[in-house]
Amino acid sequence: MRGGAAGHLVSRLRPPPALLAAVATAMALVVLIPAAVFSTVTMIVVIFALVLLLLLVVLGFGHTSEFFVILGVFLVPMTNVHPVDAVSFITVADASFAVGFTLMLPELMRRPLHLPPVFAFGVAGVFVVALISSLLSTDPSGSLTNLVKLLVGAYGLSTLVNWWSPDLKRVVLIACSYVLGNCFSIAWGVVRQEVSRDGRRGGLAEHPNVYGLCALLAAALIPFLLTQFPRSWRWMPAGAGVVCLYGVYSSGSRAALAVLIGVAAIYPVLARSVPAALALLSGVAGVLMLLPQLLGESGTGNALGRLLGAGSADYSDVEREQLLHNVIDRFWLSPIYGNGLADIILAHVVYLQVAAGVGVIGLLFYLMTLWSTVQPITVLTPPFSLLALPALAYVLVGFVTPLIWDRYIWTVMALALLAPGLAAIAATPPDAEEESSVGLHRNSEAAGQG
Secondary structure, eight states: OHHHHHHHHHHHHSOOHHHHHHHHHHHHHHHHHHHHTTOHHHHHHHHHHHHHHHHHHHHOHHHHHHHHHHHHHHHTTOTTOOSSTTOTTOOHHHHHHHHHHHHHHHHHTTSOOOOOHHHHHHHHHHHHHHHHHHHHSSOHHHHHHHHHHIIIIIIIHHHHHHHHOOOHHHHHHHHHHHHHHHHHHHHHHHHHTOBOTTSOBOTTSSSHHHHHHHHHHHHHHHHHHHHHSOGGGTHHHHHHHHHHHHHHHHHTOHHHHHHHHHHHHHHHHHHTOHHHHHHHHHHHHHHHHTHHHHTSGGGGTSHHHHHTTOTTHHHHHHHHHHHHHHHHHHHHHSTTTOSOSTTOOOSSOHHHHHHHHHHHHHHHHHHHHHHHHHTHHHHOOTTGGGGGHHHHHHHHHTTSOOOOSOHHHHHHHHHHHHHHHHHHHHHSOHHHHHHHHHHHHHHHHHHHHO
């Protein structure tokens, strides 16, 4: 009894994590504020620390960590916005994710990590093969650097999101944040009238192709969001979807437009919805009616015009064909375990790039990771199967894009990995779910008293 009472007293005297973080932040501010007068970078850090301190006091530890993760999701399509211009490989979304998951880490360490077995096995296989191919390559340091990018930007982010295991309400909030972030990027480009020399828009993304891919992935989230909003509020995700469609169109990305058309054609079958099929037919009819206007004077820069061969499409095709031949030649140098991941972003075919980097063995493991994100479409029903629509879009666009480990891709790919768990929770009878939560509460109380 004495030991139990002493343990209970110690647990009561232990300061809450939010208080510890607030005190540490306040102490850092005491040191940083005088230095902020002479340094813009330090001033940015001070402002960020002040916001963090305010959120810790108002929201507490857990909600503050979730706030920064969801803020990172909102910012992730804005790949051309950096906390410090001199460090171009770190975006504002990276900084927000780092703060959010760092604050969340103490809580995560007390939870079990449940990853889909196929995904976990594929990640382990890619790591082992890539490590071997990197050490045997002509540029080990460059290859290992790209391996770290793959492990952190793609698989690491997905693992953290699964470890967090947000409930359905938070998943909806994540999806909304990603869509709104895209809408903000698109609106910024329109208001600023920022257009490249060939008539393509890029918003706050680093390149029109990235802008178009983000808009594509955001548009692929709209069907899921439509199922989660009340009928009287569905105009909101529908309107955001129209903005994202404009983002695909104005980006000039032929790949994003072609995949959007493909996913739109598949969606009515996946959703098992006659209204969706009718909406698709109406959309096709509307595009055909407006085709002359869509291909007007600005047709050289938009995605539809470039898909039909206008603007810089011919020059881009020639350049890509040459890069494709170079990567194929590189693949045949070591087709089994690859030549390392250095400089693999060459051909505009993800699968060929991966094969050249880690060979056919590594490619098989990489395909396993992709399959785990698309599999919910084949085994689940709406609305949870719809969380895999962005993953399906990326798998299709992988045939015509070089982008592999970017955070704006895997932020939404991670949602597909959550779909089976969310579907299982939704299928649990309310009584059983309540009994489970009561039992968990009693066990936690017993553990605290012990």
